[in-house]
Amino acid sequence: MPPHRYTPALANEIELAWQDRWEAEGTFHTPNPVGRLSEGFDRVADRPKAFLMDMFPYPSGAGLHVGHPLGYLGTDVTSRFLRMDGHNVLHPMGYDAFGLPAEQFAVQTGQHPRVTTEANIAAISAQLRRLGVDHDPRRTFATIDPGYYKWTQWIFRQIFEAWFDPETDRARPISELVTELDAGTREPAEGTLPEGRTWVQLSDVERRRVVDAHRLAYLHQAPVNWCPGLGTVLSNEEVTPDGRSERGNFPVFRRPLTQWMMRITSYAERLLTDLDRLDWSDSLKQMQRNWIGRSTGARVRFPVSGETVEVFTTRPDTLFGATYLVLAPEHPLVGELTADRWPEGTDPRWAAGADTPAEAVAAYQRQASRRSELDRQAEGREKTGVWLGVTARNPLTGADLPVFIADYVLTGYGTGAIMAVPGEDARDWDFASEFGLPVVRTVQPPADFDGGAYTGTGPMINSSNEQLSLDGLDKAAAIAKVTEWLVATGAGEATTTYKLRDWLFSRQRYWGEPFPVVYATDGEDADLPIAVPESMLPVLLPDVDDYSPTTFADDDADSQPEPPLSRATEWTTVELDLGDGPRRYRRETNTMPNWAGSCWYHLRYLDPGDDERFVDPELEAYWMGPREPGDVGGVDLYVGGVEHAVLHLLYARFWHKVLFDLGHVSSEEPFRRLVNQGYISAFAYTDARGFHVPAAEVVEEGGQFRYHGELVTREYGKMGKSLKNVVTPDEMIAMFGADTFRVYEMSTGPLDQSRPWETKAAVGSQRLLQRVWRVVVDEESGAARAADVEPDDDTSRALHRAIEAVRDGMTTLRFNIAIARITELTNHLTSACPPGTPVPRSVAEALVLLVAPLAPHLAEELWSRLGHTGSVAWASFPVADPQWLVDDTVEVAVQVNGKVRAQVAVPADADAAALEAAARADERIAGYLEGATVRRVVAVPGRLVNFVLG
């Protein structure tokens, strides 16, 4: 073997040396325009900025497999490209380190979660460094750092001390609400005043309750997802569709409990409409739209025995067809409406075998609360419910409508009550069939319609009386007309509703951010939260002996949450002076959910050491501010997995908008452009018993797969320990070096595409880098082959075409294209400049610059062997000379009736007439045209000629 060949051993040597040098020289220190990190800013002051970010990892003990770095490498290549192309690039990395896995590990081992978490962070950080990523090491942090979560608590305080003003459609400080309430210029929001009282009549404590009910972060007793198996409550987003916990797969029950909530629903409309201003994939936007779930329709009020039941419907046009009402079992009016006894002749199906309506209702409510969502599904969609023993009056027809409760109506969506129209709604039809309720069709189904609920379109029928006629109208016209009637008679109005619910924000866990909240220990205000003053932040997480929340039997729905912090008794009670003298308080013992820390970390990268502010407004404006009026601003490229499509991304957008409203940031959105990287999947193999065998030891023989000679079955799926198919970056680096690993990982497809892993295919990337090396370095002597000679025209054309295509691939995140064009150029140079001949310096240098973002260590080494002393990371990326992008002559296809019959060479600037003449001159084409009638000639300069024969 030649002494100076680019082998894996040499690659490793080069890589380690350059990684040390980058660190020592601070090559990837990104200067801020002002403040602590501004040293060196003059070097980049005239550059445009680019802020690139990855979704930061959770430091689990398992470390990284080859799938994890895909996105990190995508941003790294982009970051390096943009730096070379004249941007001031910010590409930081941090760790999302609070959360369940670390806590569970702590519970098992008795070791503090901080210890294991920090060890895991160190391990992953070393793995990332070995990949050669260009993160600014000064900007890294973890969400568990007190210097970070101090500001998470500070932001919570901002949200707590704010309310949403529906008139201006934005959050405002709560003090402004109090001022307006005191001045009488604003009425408290609906439902926040005690019955029959006004603001001026209230005591101080009563006023505090009213104000608290307006806050964006508020305590609320409501049905929540209680998971006895985990000993904690969960957000809707953390519960799977079959009613189990996303983590641990335990049953989840709906239980009324007092918990912290965040009023994200106030932002539903803005979260929805601002999606249009973002550069995100359509599918991702659609997922958020579906989650927000906007529906337009009407509220309609139905009188029921002295009360009013308000329903939400998207089909007010079918009001003539409403034949009964259904309330959710948890609806607040159920108790009041329930009749004392069953009327004569009550249908036994409606009474469910109970002696009185109250008994039937109580039994049904109990059953509904205990039934997990899973049970509901297991029973299919069979409709159940009971009658309350009362009827409502249809405001339009005056008809009596029996009022039921049933669990197919959900509390928390719309008004938690519906008008049932069995003729046009499948669920209502099923219920009506089950309970023998009448059906009135109000939309004419087509002649061949074979029964059931008709949900299609058609002219209105059976919809007329002395008050109103909708007959013959189409859906839109009928909705408009009936809505007008509802408003005129006071029976309802048009409205919009959302599927999005407020965000359940407290958890009964140890390993999370403590709330900066205390309560008085006695008095009538003892249940009212008080925010800990800014000066007392952070509220540090205390040490405890036992990290586990009290858990219960999976199915113990009646159990009560007992957070671990409630056992830290010397922490939970505290004497503070909050302005009115020292007083004893008890601390909030819930902690924040895992999502809190990731809601704002993009802002903290701008200067994680700032102890005065959560972010310097000047830095925020520079790195994230809008580029022109109306621009949303935000991170320029955010890359991460699609699994965060609704949870993290919705929460982070919400927090960012609150901070925007309160004037703390100038950007309206956190992430301007977002790309979901694909997944790397892998083959796994099972033996005859169905057990997984080590994938690395399986060999293919004639289309069959064998493990130690034994026939095995191939499966395709995730990479995982249990499937015995994990490949780690460390293994790849040992086998090939980090640069080969990077190039291979980037060469297998566009960044957003999923792809299968195939370790042995990486030799292709290895060969490419070896050829690049050989073009620049003489393998025998180790000397650079570059010489000051002019490249020939073919080489210049190959070079400049490659430059153009590589730039395109880099900006569109299609690194596979960039690598393919680099390969073509390299292959050209390999044959144009065989060993022993000189390589034009301008071409060799350009090649090194082209590969630098992809294989940075190799590029640094070659750049220095070419005589440069500075880092290639800061060299200028080549720009294509347009002169070399066009050929003097081009080969043009000649078609006859759309089929290619010949190639002719013509000058590149030949016009249509010249093209046609050249084509006709071709012998073969002349043969085709002879004796035929040419009906039409299409000649596209530079592309082709097509003769259409008659």
Add this chain to the structure above:
RNA sequence: GCGGGAGUGGUGUAACGGCAGCCACGCCAGACUUAGGAUCUGGUGCCUUCGGGCGUGCGGGUUCGAAUCCCGCCUCCCGCACCA
């Protein structure tokens, strides 16, 4: 059920509406070698009577021209799902 996306060689993929399969893996052959999981060179969609013919899931349409645009099917992937 509703919504979104995708179907191209044995594999990963590439093609401003303009010569389908760039670049790789694999495979075949050769060179250099004591050897090769090294390196280099060439070949590799299918059929063929060697003229050519057929090929981008299937069927239609628009167009001089369709992998690409439109319509209808089929298959696969993802998300949501009793949301009134």
